[in-house]
Amino acid sequence: MRFAHLADVHLGYRQYGSEERALDFAQAFKKAVEFAEEQNVDFMLIAGDLFHKKSEMDPVTLAQATVVLERTGCQVIAVEGNHDSTYFRERFTWMDYLSSQGLVVNLKPSFAGGEMEVEEWDGRSGAYIDVGDARVYGLKYYGMLTEKILDSYLPHVVGDGFTIFMSHFGVEGYMNIYGCINSERLHVHRERIDYVALGHIHKKYVEDDFIFNPGSLESCDLNEYRFEKGIFLVEYDGELSYRHVSSFYRPRVFRVIELNFEDYSSLRERLLRERGEGKEVVHLRISTDRNIDREKIEGIARETLNPLVLRVEVDYSRGVLQATNLSVSSRKEIERSVISAILKGFGYEDIAEEVLRLKELFVEGRIEAVDDIVTAIISEKVEEAREELKREEREFETAEDGEEEWRWWEAG
Structure with missing residues (x-):
């Protein structure tokens, strides 16, 4: 028995507003499927995020x-x-929709009267399917409810023959992102499960030849360009063997260039030395203590690097520290803008004031006040998470069984 395991395709992702990047994601999917077919696989697994947007499909x-x-x-x-x-x-x-067209088997449990039902695939719905000598169980993404749903779902898994459990969530320890659980919740079911096929985290990892995550096919974020990407080819003939493959496709090159600005001439010379093959995604990070012409910077970068996408970040923090001729209020305003810009990149711009205040308290040595602010920030975030969990639980408790979603299809 041979199968392919891929995940996090993100079709339709026009990264940086680029149509060519959207084509990159499509080509990566096409190449992965073609490669798997060439390896004569018996079936393929897509462990979530085939598409980038769940709505606004074009x-x-x-x-x-x-x-x-x-x-x-x-x-x-x-x-x-x-x-x-x-x-x-x-x-x-x-x-x-793809399932209704016979293009995929979209596995997920149903809920009747608030009770989970893990039923065999009947051609239109179900939570598991037999393919040759393998049985594949599937569980969709449930966010903060993942642990609760897993505890209800996994006892339904029957370990006769080669058994695969596929879902979309992360395992703690590989990346610190939302939607991760402790792997022990899976290991306790190892007697009945032979292969755990996951997605969600965009880099490849394998835990104890039991939990497998292939990574994405393309870089969905700047932080991912160094991650190992690809698919798993898995064989089972009484013993499990696998290999991670990425040679079927070359992801778009990301290049990060960091430099201190001196003058435009030396900038051009430095960028010429950094030039790659062209049509790369380039993030240019410039530190400076003076006002610079951003448009001129971008023009030089485009001319010398010929990038597909160019992102320019200018860090004026050195200027903030050295601007002793500015008034205290002016320095604080510049510093606040810099901190806000940095935090925005990580989705934390709403705590810019608190971060600025923390910096002041550290300088003043007022550690007790630091503890108070940190506690307040954490408490607020925990309360937000609790409210999100309550919302998801309310939706979960009111969810009906899967028949409703097919009613319009049958009527048509």
């Missing part, structure tokens, strides 16, 4: 998925990731 993205899936000669089994479908109230997703 015809081109849907066509990219449809054309590739129509040409596959084996069964494609999938689950929904957080980018495919997040909310319980969504009755019919684009993954359901």
